[in-house]
Amino acid sequence: FYLNGASPKGPFVPTQADYQKVYEAVAQRLANETDYDDGSYGPVLVRLAWHASGTYDKETGTGGSNGATMRFAPESDHGANAGLKAARDFLEPIKAQFPWITHSDLWTLSGACAIQELGGPSIPWRPGRQDKEVAACTPDGRLPDAAQGSRHIRDIFGRMGFDDREMVALCGAHALGRCHTDRSGFDGPWNFSPTVFSNEFFRLLVEEKWSHKKWNGPTQFTDKTTSTLMMLPTDMALVKDKGFKPHVERYAKDSDVFFKEFSDVFVKLLELGVPFQVKPEDRFVFKASE
Ligand code: HIF
Structure with a gap:
């Protein structure tokens, strides 16, 4: 018996082809498990990858996807991470099938996979994350609070090292998924x-008329045309803020520009704080399913 696929020839060193197999297993499971939410675990996998990465602090070099410390309390119990157990549990059979991959590589690879499988741009990815122990859990409060405005967005994403354009590009990921009253308290899809x-x-941020939703829940916005869609206060901040708005308008007009700039910034997000051996130019571009 050899641990982690090691053999008498030496330790198992996975190649791009091995990671492509993990990608395909995640994609296959996404295609099979349609009895969840709007029919896909894809959005919650994207949220898991981002919440694992978005704890990064460039000053101290702490947090980020390297470590997968959300496996442990207290980080798993942070309010911002409510509901992400569904995503972590979804990936456990994949982890069992490929025991050599770290949780931190698996979570980020799966976020890239979900974006590609849901019709998004390629998200080039590289391995190299190591899982850390509970002591590496980040303090609560590093992830954004949706009830706030543009100053908070700049504080949080500035701490990770992003500029205005990158912050807006990232926010386009709210095309995916929805809010759940039993997770964040907010309700509905974007x-x-x-x-x-x-x-x-x-497009909806620019073209639709948004008004305060009348309900007992936290402040959120609803579309005038159908009253079924939602925007968070942080989403609305993107069209109220002079530094953000021009980028919202660019992305609303040009899907190709959005896909390109989103890909670059999501790659950057998933790599924050990771000491890679693989060079940026050698990132893997996974082949998406047909
Ligand atoms: Fe989200 N986000 N996000 N988010 N997010 C939620 C859901 C998703 C913020 C708040 C929320 C990003 C930035 C921010 C996704 C992906 C990304 C929810 C609802 C809230 C409240 C959770 C629930 O109730 O289930 C805030 C304040 C952000 C900073 C502006 C990223 C850019 C958009 C970084 C990002 O990639 C995805 C996907 C979901 C949907 C999850 C689902 O289960 O459907």
């Missing part, structure tokens, strides 16, 4: 196709 990656988030 657009009519929450399992398709698109620039709809930006």
Whole structure:
């Protein structure tokens, strides 16, 4: 018996082909498990990858996807991570099938896979994350609070090292998925196709009329036309802020530009704080399913 696929010839060193097999297993499971939410675990996998990465602090070099410390309390119990157990549990059979991959590589690879499988741009990815122990859990409060505005967005994403343009590009991922009252307290999807990656988030922000939703829950916005879609206060901040708005308008107009700039910034997000051996130019571009 050899641990982690090691053999008498030496330790098992996975190649790009091995990671492509993991990609395919995640994609296959996404295609099979349609009895969840709007029919896909894809959005919640994207949220898992981002919440694992978005704890990064460039000053101290702490947090980020390297470590997968959200496996442990207290980080798993942070309010911002409510509901992400569904994503972590979804990936456990894949981890069992490929025991050599770290949780931190698996979570980020799966986020890239979900974006590609839901029709988004290629998200080039590289391995190299190591899982860390509970002591590496980040303090609560590093992930954004949706009830706030543009200053908070700049504080949080500035701490990770992003500029205005990159912050807006990232936010286009809210084309995917929805809010759940039992997770964040907010309710509803951002657009009519929450399992398709698109620039709809930006188009609707610009073209739709949004008003305060009348309900007992936290402040959120609803579309005038159908009253079924939602925007968070942080989403609305993107069209209220002079530094953000021009980028919202660019992405609303041009889906190709959005896909390109989103890919670059999502790659950067998933790599924050990771000491890679693989060079940036050698990132893997996984082949998406047919
Ligand atoms: Fe989200 N986000 N996000 N988000 N997010 C939620 C859901 C998703 C913020 C708040 C929320 C990003 C930035 C921010 C996804 C992906 C990304 C929810 C609802 C909230 C409240 C959770 C729930 O109730 O289930 C805030 C304040 C952000 C900073 C502006 C990223 C850019 C958009 C970084 C990003 O990639 C995805 C996907 C979901 C949907 C999850 C689902 O289960 O459907």
